[in-house]
Amino acid sequence: xxLYDQWYENAIFYCLDVETYADSNGDGVGDFRGLTSRxxxxxxxGVTCLWLMPFFPTPGGDDGYDVADYESIDPRLGTLSxxxxxxxxxxxxGLRVIIDLVPNHTSIEHPWFQAARADPDSPYRDYxxxxxxxxxxxxxxxxxxxxxxxxxxxxxAAGAYYLHHFYEFQPDxxxxxxxxxxxxxxxxxxxLQQGVSGFRVDAAPFLINLLGxxxxxxxxxxxxxLRELWEVxxxxxxxxxxxxxxxxDLSVMADYFxxxxxxxxxxxxxxxxxxxxxxxxxSADPVRxxxxxxxxxxxxxxxxxxLRHHDELNLLRLTSRQREQxxxxxxxxxxxxxxxxGLRRRLAPMLGGDQGWLRLAYSLLFSLPGTPxxxxxxxxxxxxxxxxxxxxxxxxxxxxxxxxxGGFSSAPVEQxxxxxLAGGDYGFEQVAVSRQRGDRDSLLNWLAMLIRVRRECPxxxxxxxxxxxxxxxxxxxxxxxxxxxxxxxLNNLASTHRTVTxxxxxxxxxxxxxxxxxxxxxxxxxxxxxxxxxxxYRWLRLGGIY
Ligand code: GLC
Numbered sequence: 001x002x003l004y005d006q007w008y009e010n011a012i013f014y015c016l017d018v019e020t021y022a023d024s025n026g027d028g029v030g031d032f033r034g035l036t037s038r039x040x041x042x043x044x045x046g047v048t049c050l051w052l053m054p055f056f057p058t059p060g061g062d063d064g065y066d067v068a069d070y071e072s073i074d075p076r077l078g079t080l081s082x083x084x085x086x087x088x089x090x091x092x093x094g095l096r097v098i099i100d101l102v103p104n105h106t107s108i109e110h111p112w113f114q115a116a117r118a119d120p121d122s123p124y125r126d127y128x129x130x131x132x133x134x135x136x137x138x139x140x141x142x143x144x145x146x147x148x149x150x151x152x153x154x155x156x157a158a159g160a161y162y163l164h165h166f167y168e169f170q171p172d173x174x175x176x177x178x179x180x181x182x183x184x185x186x187x188x189x190x191x192l193q194q195g196v197s198g199f200r201v202d203a204a205p206f207l208i209n210l211l212g213x214x215x216x217x218x219x220x221x222x223x224x225x226l227r228e229l230w231e232v233x234x235x236x237x238x239x240x241x242x243x244x245x246x247x248x249d250l251s252v253m254a255d256y257f258x259x260x261x262x263x264x265x266x267x268x269x270x271x272x273x274x275x276x277x278x279x280x281x282x283s284a285d286p287v288r289x290x291x292x293x294x295x296x297x298x299x300x301x302x303x304x305x306x307l308r309h310h311d312e313l314n315l316l317r318l319t320s321r322q323r324e325q326x327x328x329x330x331x332x333x334x335x336x337x338x339x340x341x342g343l344r345r346r347l348a349p350m351l352g353g354d355q356g357w358l359r360l361a362y363s364l365l366f367s368l369p370g371t372p373x374x375x376x377x378x379x380x381x382x383x384x385x386x387x388x389x390x391x392x393x394x395x396x397x398x399x400x401x402x403x404x405x406g407g408f409s410s411a412p413v414e415q416x417x418x419x420x421l422a423g424g425d426y427g428f429e430q431v432a433v434s435r436q437r438g439d440r441d442s443l444l445n446w447l448a449m450l451i452r453v454r455r456e457c458p459x460x461x462x463x464x465x466x467x468x469x470x471x472x473x474x475x476x477x478x479x480x481x482x483x484x485x486x487x488x489x490l491n492n493l494a495s496t497h498r499t500v501t502x503x504x505x506x507x508x509x510x511x512x513x514x515x516x517x518x519x520x521x522x523x524x525x526x527x528x529x530x531x532x533x534x535x536x537y538r539w540l541r542l543g544g545i546y
Pocket of ligand 1: 062065066102166202203245310311
């Protein structure tokens, strides 16, 4: 990659949706001006890169993942110049911004689809994937069981069936069509020119899915599209990335990195599942196993680790026994589950609001090889709003204050784009920025400290890592060796205390410095034995700057 800036190998990603973050003009919808006014807060937390969920004009059937125009801003959220101002202010604070790119499908209302359905001779017809014959029952192939009947829908105007892996109002684009590819290369160029540092590539495996497209195409040629997107990205910017949403079999996962010339970063879905299994079992074994099984990736590639994001916690790829275990621990009731495969919950309520357990979970996340991602509100321990349908439960407005309906918007509550969570243990009256700011023991302030420590340990993102056997299955020991320094981290997944031993060379042990812990630890004794409390954690630095 030569002089390419690999900032994403040690980034702190923070995902948010503009429409639920902060409303500046009192219309009940979050907007770019509102977000811009909160950039100090985000930068103060230590975040280095924002990921914005789709903010384009949309009928809103899939919370903006049904895009009606890729080139402008949803007017409810502001204008292109508001966006520009936001980018400027973000950069002023050292924050990068990546945005969602949804190239697999458009909204049914996109002018391309409208033209395609209206006229078989339109050049847009072949932008989509059609078939004339009845596809039969395809209900077993849908992405959203219960909300989708099949993946082909008959369009009266077109007199044919169109493909849609997702909702029927999200027709799949025909990526084998050179014109479609040219459109997206142009769009990538356009947004890079607006100052973004890359894209989160939505539904990447569906994007290059061969169903219905030229049957002469093989997977190699399909991957060519990702290489094209990468080429235009790299050409426009020496510091922009493609971060892929790729939840596929481990055997083909690394293919999406290509040789470093497809997607530079992938969300670590395999580790995500393992983290929840480990939290449910109180054992580090699932994480050790998942780390072992991760495919090796090119030098320019990176994993983005996360606990929760804007979708359901997808447990489909666990065995049914494991899935039942996670359900039993974190969401036994039907209303907490969705699509027969996951949980529509945020982390804090899953862990019963237990502050020690929550911190252990984040200590674990931040200690893993790769770079971490947080979903807005995680820093406060926000809960889910189960009155919202399906996956929207985790996408309620940001909770800024304990008054004024959480401070998200000055509009009457009925006008809010989505109701803020009110009442109970996780409502805005209890969980809010204003309440946690001044409390030195709050999750918010603790997480800011964790982020600071993680940023001081770049070897976690770029060094050589190894699992340390500390002598107890419940404890995950990780060591990261970089050119300047090493970090050793112990995380106790069990709720009961454990006595563990490190076996560091004596000269390293003597100079080990505590960076972070669930309590004050005494310096390592000669035998390097120590007691970790239930859900305890300890971060030690060997060498480097103290
Ligand atoms: C991705 C998004 C999800 C969306 C889907 C269709 O999986 O994360 O929220 O519904 O793509 O665009």
